[in-house]
Amino acid sequence: GAGVSQSPSNKVTEKGKDVELRCDPISGHTALYWYRQRLGQGLEFLIYFQGNSAPDKSGLPSDRFSAERTGESVSTLTIQRTQQEDSAVYLCASSSRLTSGGIYNEQFFGPGTRLTVL
Amino acid sequence: DAKTTQPTSMDCAEGRAANLPCNHSTISGNEYVYWYRQIHSQGPQYIIHGLKNNETNEMASLIITEDRKSSTLILPHATLRDTAVYYCIAFWGGATNKLIFGTGTLLAVQP
Numbered sequence: 001g002a003g004v005s006q007s008p009s010n011k012v013t014e015k016g017k018d019v020e021l022r023c024d025p026i027s028g029h030t031a032l033y034w035y036r037q038r039l040g041q042g043l044e045f046l047i048y049f050q051g052n053s054a055p056d057k058s059g060l061p062s063d064r065f066s067a068e069r070t071g072e073s074v075s076t077l078t079i080q081r082t083q084q085e086d087s088a089v090y091l092c093a094s095s096s097r098l099t100s101g102g103i104y105n106e107q108f109f110g111p112g113t114r115l116t117v118l
Numbered sequence: 119d120a121k122t123t124q125p126t127s128m129d130c131a132e133g134r135a136a137n138l139p140c141n142h143s144t145i146s147g148n149e150y151v152y153w154y155r156q157i158h159s160q161g162p163q164y165i166i167h168g169l170k171n172n173e174t175n176e177m178a179s180l181i182i183t184e185d186r187k188s189s190t191l192i193l194p195h196a197t198l199r200d201t202a203v204y205y206c207i208a209f210w211g212g213a214t215n216k217l218i219f220g221t222g223t224l225l226a227v228q229p
Contacts (some may be wrong), residue, residue: 004161032214042205042219043162054215091161095215107217109161 002026003025004110006092012116013082021077025094029032032075033093033107034059034067043091082117089114122206127224130200136193138223140206143187149209151182153191154217155202162205162219165191196227 005024013019025032034046045059049069060066064082069075079086093107123141130136142151152167154181164178168189172178179192193200205222 029213035217035219038135042221045216045218048216057214093161106164106167107162109163109217111159111161 004094004108006090006110006113008113009111010091010114012118014118015084015092016081018078018080018081019115021079021090021115023075023077023092023094023110025073025075025092027073028109029094029096029108030072031095032069033095034075034077034093036088037112038088041080041097046077046090073086081113082115084117087115087117122208122220124204124206124220124223126221127226129226129228130196132191132198132227132229133195136196136200136225136227138191138193138206138225140190140191140203141188142206142208145186145208151180151186151189152207152209152217152218153178153180154205154207155200156205156222157199157202165204196225198227198229201225201227 004026007022011019030051032049035043036046047054047060047067048056052064052069064080067075067077089112091109091112091117093109095107150167150169153165154162155165156162164177166175168180168182170182170186180188203222203224205219207217
């Protein structure tokens, strides 16, 4: 079946504009994650969804960042009043329902959206 | 989650085994060791994970020391397509399973 898809693949915006990034997870995957990767850096966790709820938003860097998920499917990450430091690749991942005891279902990543703020 | 330490970069000849080390000296008893890799301009890809026993799958083998303070990912016959950044992550998942990535090891497979 299809993997995780993200759109757009590239986004160039001007400082101060709002942007929306979209993630389509693998069908049936209940867990969805957003990560950010700055140039030459590792991934930073942003937010986690289980179904349509976000029990962990601890990685969102400021109140300019928000995300929602609907229908236990598509998720949108919104960045308001973009700043140059927001420039990065934004990656989405999904996984099936967590099992107990820390046993883990692998996360499947999309190709990312490269955001450039001028 | 335990912090991991990896070399910044490594080279490997095509067709040879690539052995990528990872130190996780503060790992706790319920934390697993996971390996992901990220090929240029792609999202990370899961490779393998383990708790204390050695693990093998179609991609790689994972060797974890008896004291669990370090591990080695082995790609038995590296190809040019294995050139990527390899991330070692030690965690137990908790309530969210969020992954905490370091900067990883850039493995360059040479022809």
